[in-house]
Amino acid sequence: MKKLIAVFVISLMLFSCTGSQGNSSGMQEGDNDVEERLKELGIELGEPSPPIANYVKAVRTNNLVFLSGHGPDKPDGTLVRGKLGSDLTIEEGQEAARLTAISALASLKQEIGDLNKVERVVKVMGMVNAEPDFTEHSQVINGFSDLMVEVFGEKGKHARAAVGMGSLPGNIPVEIEMIVEIED
Incomplete structure (x- = not known):
């Protein structure tokens, strides 16, 4: 024994x-292999659109990457446009947030080379272009957060804010920025 x-x-x-x-x-x-997971989800990361002003899409400092605010880029290169509560439904807003997540992942990949280097999605700041009486901002930003968890698993769970705005550039429905920890 x-x-x-x-x-x-x-x-x-x-x-x-x-x-x-x-x-x-x-x-x-x-x-999980993040690149394989993206393929399973049918997501292809294209080249990120260039910044339209005097800023960069991502800044790396030590093992953190700060991503600028991204909008909902469609695969054809155009943007989703509209205001929640008048032009778009919650479901359309969630899809716009999901497209924004894909855009952010493309910029992150361009910055770090391999998405398998992600240790954790740390913080997400979601801004929703909404009518004053719209109150479902968090439901809209779930489109972004849910994709981060689908792609990264537990590493994709993050701290988050989801706030309403009177307007956003170009009348996009969402603008989202995030902070990501990567391996040294």
């Missing part, structure tokens, strides 16, 4: 040591 317990303890120790080692891509055992 003592030998059986000793074998069990040694096996458990070996398993815990080998299970905690990452592979050459920096991913830990059990992590």
Whole structure:
């Protein structure tokens, strides 16, 4: 019986040591390949649109990447436009937020090269172009947050703000910025 317990303890120790080692891509055992996950979801990240003023889409400092506000870029290069509560439904706003997430991921990939380097989506700031009596801002921004979790799993869960705005540039329905932690 003592030998059986000793074998069990040694096996458990070996398993815990080998299970905690990452592979050459920096991913830990059990992590999903983010690029493969995007393919499974049918998402293709195109080239991010260039900034339209004197700013950059992303700034990296140490192991944090700060992404500028992104809008809902359609695959054809145009933007979703409209105001929640008058022009767009909550569901259309959620789809716009999802498109914004895809746009942000394209900029993030351009900045860091490989989305598997993401350790955590830390913070999301979602702004919703809404009529004064519209109150479902958080429901709209769920389109962004839900995609982050679909893509990154637990690493995609983040702190968040979802606020209403009287207007946004070009009458886009959402503008979203985020902060991401990446591996060193």
